[in-house]
Amino acid sequence: MTSTFLPGRRTGPDAAEPPPTAPTSPGRGRRRVLNWLTAVGFQVPALALFGVLVLLPILFAVYASFFRWGGFGMPSDYTGADNFTRLFEDPVFLGDLWRCLVLVVLSLALQLPFALAMAVLLNQKLRGRAVYRMLFFGPYVLSEAITGVLFSMIFAPDEGLADQILGSVGLEGLGGEWFADPSMVMATLFLVMTWKYFGFHMMLYLAGLQSIPAELTEAAIVDGASPWQRFRNVTLPLLAPTLRISVFLSVIGSIQLFDLVWVVTQGGPDHHSETMAVTMFQYGFKRYQVGYASAISVVMFGISLVFALSYQRFVLRRDLQGATTTMRGGGE
């Protein structure tokens, strides 16, 4: 985490003045120390909170993952890497990883392009577009639990709204067991996820689209670019930073998916919709094998962290250039 507090860089009339003394003189050095102390002073409360609420629990989970531990008292039965070996031999957990990958791919291949299409559409001059934007964004505001209950009713076999509608237009054959059929549960779940989250990505893209200067599009029109060319060569490149953020959020969200699955299927039928977080919950809070559950959470954390860091390093680097400032750059 880099510093947001920049004592060295000043703006306003002051900044233009040359430093009163040479950088190596004692006065300058004292000021730097003072700046340092101020910076540290401002950061201590945030760092302390971050340490106690985020770092410490992570370290503790890592520690606990090397023990066979029921969750009460301190862990004492050290088992080395046993939990991790067991984890990577567990067909349910390997299935979790596979389902996670499926969700990531589906999200990137279907959900985000759909959101982009809707955003481009709603960026046009369109009667009642504010209403559409609100409607599409609405599901994102609902809590996962409410969404879950709602859709388990809609997709209830026979009695549910989905089957009723299909039945009333003569398409009974398409009605099915939705969440109850092992081969259909992931598709149904993905449908609900798309309903819930595409509005959020659509909003991101809309904001991105609005920041694209109209002159560029106009210039392209003057140059005789077709609508597709304008989209491909003007809109898309300028929207790239937004797309990169949206992909990032979508992947992290897929890795940590829990609430929706828990409410709708609890990972069933027969583990066919289980995610890593659901498996972790089952072991941590149902079976009280907290050591093993910690190992799952550590793997989840590892996957997220590796993804987040490498994504920032390799994909977001360009977006971050110039936004990052360091103490070293201060005052020079």
Next chain:
Amino acid sequence: MGDPALSRRGFLAASAAAGLGMTALSGCGGDSDGGSSGTTTIEWWNISTTQPTKDVWAGLAKKFEAQNPGVKIKIVQLENDAYKSKMTALTASGKLPDIFHTWGGGVLKQQVDAGLVEDLTGRTEEWAGGLLPVAKEPYLLDEKVYGIPFDIGMIGFWYNKALFKQADIATPPTTWTGFLDAVRKLKTAGITPIALAGKEKWPGMYYWAYLAMRTAGADAVQKASDDKDFTGAAFVEAGRHLDELVALEPFQKGFLGAAYSSPTGQAAAVGNGKAAMELMGQWAPVVQADAGKGLGDDLGFFPFPEVEDGKGAITEVFGGGGGHALRRGAPQAAVDFLKFFASEATDLELVKKTGVIPVVPAAENSVTDPNIKAVQTQLKAATGFQLYLDQAYAPAVGQEVNDSVAALIAGSKSSEQVTESITKTAKEEQ
């Protein structure tokens, strides 16, 4: 501001790990006794947080205080799940409340093994001897009494008499073959034979547990749990019998995704007359009427049928109840309170006002509901008893039973694999 915000997002990824760690850390904590001079204060921990039970119990505590000057009862009430986790923490810390709620079985045994529970065998003999024997079963460990019951119940089939009649089934089946025949008849008549909450797993476990009791016998089920070996032939056979049932496709459409008490769940399916029966505990009629319309006089009860050539009898019951245990070294007043709570007068009040099944034989006649009476008759004549597996076994083993049996019903695990998975988990837990 782009960068710091992003970094924070990166760290949001840690929330899963952090969340689990936090909860684990919060599990540590203790409780201090509030002592006072002159009077004895007894802490009474229970899970009766709902009405009318809450008020009835508070009233009983007042009555006891009036009868025993110098004794004060401090009631601590916790919701079921909160109580379970609090008690696990207290057990780890080595200090239990004077009087506490218990379901008996594995958890009570853990507390007894830790030396935290008072042996009540001698101190309650004269008045506890007359209580319904099957109700005392869960608290009997190595022939010693560690708890006194106030409620008892069991699992059995709740069926729709009208639908059975429609399918030409004259009397409820008493054998497994007869049961499978009844299922076939119901299917032929176009009626969904059984409602099952596949999503929640535990209702499916009842079938396997009962079949194992019928093929192996209640004693053998107990022995398997003691030996941590469920691979015996009778257990494999139990799974096969369940396979026979599943092969008939007796469950409602989409049962693998169905919940128990939701408006589209198992209880509602029976309560609305859409399925002919369910295997459920004595609370079933209440939930059927709550989630669905309820069957009224059409509702009937029959015990889980016998398996031909099985070692178990139809009179062996699978169930559980509620009771109270005392911490080791609890004052005599706590024992007096248990005696008071197990008296005829108290039990009559509990049966009438809170709807429990009587544990004091003299209170039996106060039951008026014919179905509850049927359950009670079955319980009274019980020749064997098996406590709910999730209470009898360690949590991981109980969950593994649920999980494996759910896989068997979904068709992804064989009968042998079920017994192997359960045995493996049982051996892993110490």
